[in-house]
Amino acid sequence: MRDALTRSLLDWYDANAREMPWRVGPTDRKAGVRPDPYAVWLSEVMLQQTTVAAVRAYHQRFIAIWPTVGDLAAADDAAVMAEWAGLGYYARARNLLKCARAVVADHGGRFPDTYDALLTLPGIGPYTAAAISAIAFDRASVVVDGNVERVMARMYAVQTPLPAAKPELTALAAALTPDTRPGDYAQAVMDLGATICTPRSPACGICPWMSDCAARKQGIAAELPKKTPKAPKPVRRGVVYAGRRPDGAWLLETRPDKGLLGGMVGFPGSDWAEVPEDTAPPADARWQDAGEVRHIFTHFHLILLVRAATVEGPAQRGRFTPANAFNPRDLPTLMRKVLNAALAALPPLERTPDTDVEDT
Template identity: 65%
Template sequence: MQDALMRWYDTHARVLPWRVPPDALAEGARPDPYFVWLSEVMLQQTTVAAVRDYFRRFTERWPSVTALAEAEDAEVMAEWAGLGYYARARNLLKCARAVATEHDGVFPDSEEGLRALPGIGPYTAAAIAAIAFDRPAAVLDGNIERVMSRLFAVTDPLPGSKPELRALAARLTPEVRPGCHAQALMDLGATICTPKSPACGICPLMPGCAGRKEGIAADLPAKAPKKAKPTRHGIAYLVRRKDGAVLLETRPPSGLLGGMLAWPGTDWTEDAPLEAPPLATDWHDPGLEVRHTFTHFHLRLALRMAVVGADAIPERGTFMPRAEFRPAALPTVMRKAHDLAAGAWEDATGD
């Protein structure tokens, strides 16, 4: 099966901007650990399609880990906007600075050394060790979990079955070409052993797949029932000055959207939020509401709008000039509020 998997990968490996293809590896090329690390952080809970453009922009602007370490926090958070899970961006900077200052800009080449860095957990450490340094580390992402559960007919539901799946992945990890092995399993799960309607007929692991033999492959991996997500409520205050400047604040460094630019607003609570406007003015309720889903809850964010004069002094937040404001630099939920309110600014003035 290992030989069949490698033959398949050598022919069908996905072309990804952070990956060194098998033929280039055979000729002596080596992956850039910075590229591998950056892509793995970006890919956590995010699709390859969504990550491609972000990866390209990041590596064009900050082509090395030392360049990223020297970047301003606000610039990195702005480039990350829209990719979600913003704690990853904060940990990205912490890790880059640790590599730059404590390791002379060189990533450790072992799982143990990588796990000592900020924001790098067991999966990411194993992926970097295998892909960047060709260490025989057992990599277990969502695609590989699915392949393992089907290949060995593991019927216990996730997440409880993770330890067993990790042990199975470790058992199959070879000493030769472990980085290609890990990427081959990722590609197999992404293109053939897919969540729905797996293409078993063209799978290189089909002859040894216990799930297929038992007729249960398409039903695996089993998953424990998800708990219903609660709904939280909040208010966002969108303020525009008559010269076009908008009122924004930087959220606290920890917590959801930590360190990101945002519209001033209330806390997000399961009860009705208490009004907390950032300045005293005539507020307009356009009857608009942003709906957004985070990992653990749904959010319903009511909008309040106002247009104020140049002499307005906010109690919190800072006016950003129109020429400097980029809606794309806002996190997704805040950009939704901007887009939703774009046609209602005139109503806020009463004109």
């Protein structure tokens, strides 16, 4: 049964593979073209908890600026963090640099080609190691993301809810993973989940595995996989200070390397807590309320009270970035929201820098 399922899925993939900047399609792969492990690794890190649509432009820009892992390893930390801004989950960007430097320092600038060796690199966990070893090096590794879990849950009508079902779904995926074309197979299962076996309204009528799918036979495909209800996210609050000098310079600081938005540039403010402590403003000025901004993180909702002011004197915290050196796109999405709230509250400059940006 495994061989028949593999053949039917690969035949489908040969005709329907999604085109992605980092992917070598099945036709080229059969002709001997091999994926660039650096491009595959970069895509897998960027795609963690992020959609393909959001990642495409970032991936293309990173490859244009830093074409090789050696180029990335030699890059300035602030430049990489600035290019990552807006993509979220900023620990990934810090690990990206650590991993690139480890590949250069410990592996001569070449990614190791086995699952176990890839696992030793910073920021690479079991899923990423399996994906890189399969896609870049054609190893028969078991690649299981959310799409694959959904396909397996439906193929075998697994009733156990996630996340408890993960070991069972991984075992089922392992049983189907072939030795022939494992890289294409791994991408084929993910494409199947992303385009046909979708979370809502799966297109069972055009699925290459339609006749073997237990959930379709039982009429419960759209109900699977089941999921354990999540607890409501707590709400944290804080205060953030957006100060601007009359010459257009903004008062900014680099956040600590550890923690949310670590290493990113942003506006000074308080800690984020259910009941935040009072925090002194970063400079003497007539601070005014500029409204609230809201942001959703993985584990909590955040509400920040924005205070804005024109700052005439020196700052006790942070540093002023001149208007001609300030690029709003270097800010993470949360801080862009703060910036736009501040711009709406502050009086216009005599020559206003073009700093207003849309949220991403």
